[in-house]
Protein backbone atom coordinates (compact mmCIF):
# COMPACT_ATOMS: atom_id res chain seq x y z
CA UNK A 386 0.00 0.00 0.00
CA UNK A 387 1.04 3.59 -0.52
CA UNK A 388 1.22 6.13 2.27
CA UNK A 389 1.74 9.85 1.69
CA UNK A 390 3.88 11.61 4.28
CA UNK A 391 5.88 14.76 4.57
CA UNK A 392 9.41 13.82 5.61
CA UNK A 393 11.82 16.62 6.50
CA UNK A 394 9.71 19.08 4.50
CA UNK A 395 9.43 16.91 1.38
CA UNK A 396 6.26 15.14 0.26
CA UNK A 397 6.94 11.42 -0.10
CA UNK A 398 4.92 8.39 -1.08
CA UNK A 399 6.15 5.28 0.69
CA UNK A 400 5.30 1.84 -0.55
CA UNK A 401 4.69 -0.14 2.64
CA UNK A 402 3.37 -3.48 3.78
CA UNK A 403 0.14 -3.21 5.82
CA UNK A 404 1.75 -4.04 9.17
CA UNK A 405 5.06 -2.30 8.53
CA UNK A 406 6.48 -0.20 11.33
CA UNK A 407 7.32 3.43 10.75
CA UNK A 408 10.90 2.59 11.82
CA UNK A 409 11.25 0.08 9.00
CA UNK A 410 9.51 2.26 6.43
CA UNK A 411 11.80 5.21 7.18
CA UNK A 412 14.97 3.11 7.10
CA UNK A 413 13.84 1.45 3.84
CA UNK A 414 13.38 4.96 2.43
CA UNK A 415 17.00 5.77 3.32
CA UNK A 416 16.59 7.61 6.62
CA UNK A 417 19.26 5.63 8.43
CA UNK A 418 19.54 8.22 11.20
CA UNK A 419 16.44 6.50 12.60
CA UNK A 420 18.17 3.87 14.72
CA UNK A 421 16.94 0.40 15.47
CA UNK A 422 17.40 -0.45 19.14
CA UNK A 423 15.12 -2.44 21.41
CA UNK A 424 12.08 -2.40 19.08
CA UNK A 425 9.87 -2.44 22.19
CA UNK A 426 9.54 1.28 22.92
CA UNK A 427 12.13 1.30 25.69
CA UNK A 428 15.33 2.85 24.35
CA UNK A 429 14.28 5.84 22.20
CA UNK A 430 16.95 5.18 19.55
CA UNK A 431 14.21 5.19 16.90
CA UNK A 432 12.74 8.55 17.96
CA UNK A 433 11.39 10.81 15.22
CA UNK A 434 9.09 13.82 15.48
CA UNK A 435 5.60 13.18 14.15
CA UNK A 436 3.66 16.42 13.91
CA UNK A 437 6.32 17.95 16.19
CA UNK A 438 5.95 15.35 18.94
CA UNK A 439 8.61 12.73 19.77
CA UNK A 440 7.43 9.26 18.82
CA UNK A 441 9.11 5.87 19.08
CA UNK A 442 8.89 4.84 15.44
CA UNK A 443 9.15 1.17 16.46
CA UNK A 444 5.74 1.50 18.11
CA UNK A 445 3.89 3.16 15.24
CA UNK A 446 2.64 1.59 12.03
CA UNK A 447 3.77 3.42 8.92
CA UNK A 448 0.15 3.46 7.78
CA UNK A 449 -0.72 5.61 10.81
CA UNK A 450 1.60 8.32 9.48
CA UNK A 451 -0.63 9.17 6.50
CA UNK A 452 -0.39 12.94 5.89
CA UNK A 453 1.83 13.46 8.95
CA UNK A 454 4.83 15.76 9.14
CA UNK A 455 7.85 13.70 10.12
CA UNK A 456 11.21 15.06 11.15
CA UNK A 457 14.21 12.73 11.26
CA UNK A 458 17.76 13.70 12.16
CA UNK A 459 18.51 14.08 8.43
CA UNK A 460 16.10 17.03 8.36
CA UNK A 461 17.62 18.85 11.32
CA UNK A 462 20.51 20.30 9.30
CA UNK A 463 19.22 20.07 5.72
CA UNK A 464 21.58 22.68 4.28
CA UNK A 465 24.58 21.32 6.19
CA UNK A 466 24.47 24.04 8.85
CA UNK A 467 24.26 22.32 12.22
CA UNK A 468 21.37 23.08 14.53
CA UNK A 469 22.49 24.72 17.81
CA UNK A 470 21.52 21.51 19.60
CA UNK A 471 23.90 19.50 17.39
CA UNK A 472 26.69 22.03 17.92
CA UNK A 473 26.12 21.99 21.66
CA UNK A 474 26.23 18.17 21.74
CA UNK A 475 29.60 18.29 19.99
CA UNK A 476 30.94 21.11 22.16
CA UNK A 477 29.90 19.39 25.40
CA UNK A 478 31.21 15.94 24.54
CA UNK A 479 27.64 14.61 24.55
CA UNK A 480 28.27 12.40 21.50
CA UNK A 481 30.28 9.28 22.20
CA UNK A 482 29.26 6.19 20.23
CA UNK A 483 26.44 8.37 18.83
CA UNK A 484 23.82 5.65 18.64
CA UNK A 485 21.38 7.48 20.91
CA UNK A 486 22.24 10.93 19.55
CA UNK A 487 19.64 11.32 16.76
CA UNK A 488 16.83 10.43 19.13
CA UNK A 489 18.18 12.66 21.88
CA UNK A 490 18.52 15.62 19.56
CA UNK A 491 14.99 15.21 18.24
CA UNK A 492 13.57 14.92 21.77
CA UNK A 493 15.51 18.06 22.71
CA UNK A 494 14.23 19.87 19.64
CA UNK A 495 10.63 19.09 20.56
CA UNK A 496 11.27 20.29 24.11
CA UNK A 497 12.87 23.59 23.09
CA UNK A 498 10.13 24.32 20.53
CA UNK A 499 7.60 24.46 23.35
CA UNK A 500 9.82 25.39 26.28
CA UNK A 501 12.59 27.84 25.33
CA UNK A 502 13.83 28.23 28.91
CA UNK A 503 13.67 24.72 30.39
CA UNK A 504 14.93 23.77 33.83
CA UNK A 505 17.46 20.98 34.19
CA UNK A 506 14.65 18.79 35.49
CA UNK A 507 12.56 19.45 32.40
CA UNK A 508 15.50 18.59 30.14
CA UNK A 509 16.07 15.36 32.05
CA UNK A 510 12.39 14.52 31.75
CA UNK A 511 12.40 15.24 28.00
CA UNK A 512 15.41 12.95 27.52
CA UNK A 513 14.12 10.27 29.90
CA UNK A 514 12.90 8.12 27.01
CA UNK A 515 16.30 8.16 25.28
CA UNK A 516 18.69 5.66 26.77
CA UNK A 517 22.41 6.35 26.54
CA UNK A 518 24.98 3.78 27.53
CA UNK A 519 27.99 6.07 27.13
CA UNK A 520 27.59 9.57 28.50
CA UNK A 521 25.93 9.25 31.90
CA UNK A 522 23.36 11.87 30.71
CA UNK A 523 25.07 14.87 32.31
CA UNK A 524 26.72 16.01 29.08
CA UNK A 525 23.56 15.74 26.94
CA UNK A 526 21.61 17.67 29.60
CA UNK A 527 24.28 20.39 29.70
CA UNK A 528 24.26 20.50 25.91
CA UNK A 529 20.49 20.99 25.72
CA UNK A 530 20.62 23.77 28.33
CA UNK A 531 23.40 25.48 26.35
CA UNK A 532 21.45 25.11 23.09
CA UNK A 533 18.38 26.63 24.75
CA UNK A 534 20.47 29.68 25.57
CA UNK A 535 21.66 29.94 21.95
CA UNK A 536 18.06 29.68 20.69
CA UNK A 537 16.94 32.39 23.14
CA UNK A 538 19.77 34.72 22.11
CA UNK A 539 18.98 34.15 18.42
CA UNK A 540 15.29 34.85 19.13
CA UNK A 541 16.18 38.08 20.96
CA UNK A 542 18.41 39.31 18.16
CA UNK A 543 15.75 38.43 15.53
CA UNK A 544 13.18 40.38 17.58
CA UNK A 545 15.55 43.37 17.85
CA UNK A 546 16.11 43.31 14.08
CA UNK A 547 12.40 43.12 13.29
CA UNK A 548 11.80 45.93 15.84
CA UNK A 549 14.37 48.06 14.02
CA UNK A 550 12.83 47.39 10.60
CA UNK A 551 9.36 48.07 12.02
CA UNK A 552 10.73 51.37 13.36
CA UNK A 553 12.10 52.21 9.91
CA UNK A 554 8.87 51.39 8.10
CA UNK A 555 6.88 53.44 10.61
CA UNK A 556 9.10 56.47 9.97
CA UNK A 557 8.44 56.16 6.27
CA UNK A 558 4.68 56.44 6.72
Ligand code: FES
Nearest residue numbers: 422423424429443
Ligand atom coordinates in the same frame (compact mmCIF):
# COMPACT_ATOMS: atom_id res chain seq x y z
S1 FES B 1 13.99 0.87 18.96
FE1 FES B 1 12.22 2.01 19.35
S2 FES B 1 12.28 2.49 21.44
FE2 FES B 1 13.99 1.18 21.13
Ligand code: FES
Nearest residue numbers: 482483517518519
Ligand atom coordinates in the same frame (compact mmCIF):
# COMPACT_ATOMS: atom_id res chain seq x y z
S1 FES C 1 26.53 8.14 23.03
FE1 FES C 1 26.59 5.97 23.02
S2 FES C 1 24.58 5.36 23.59
FE2 FES C 1 24.62 7.50 23.86
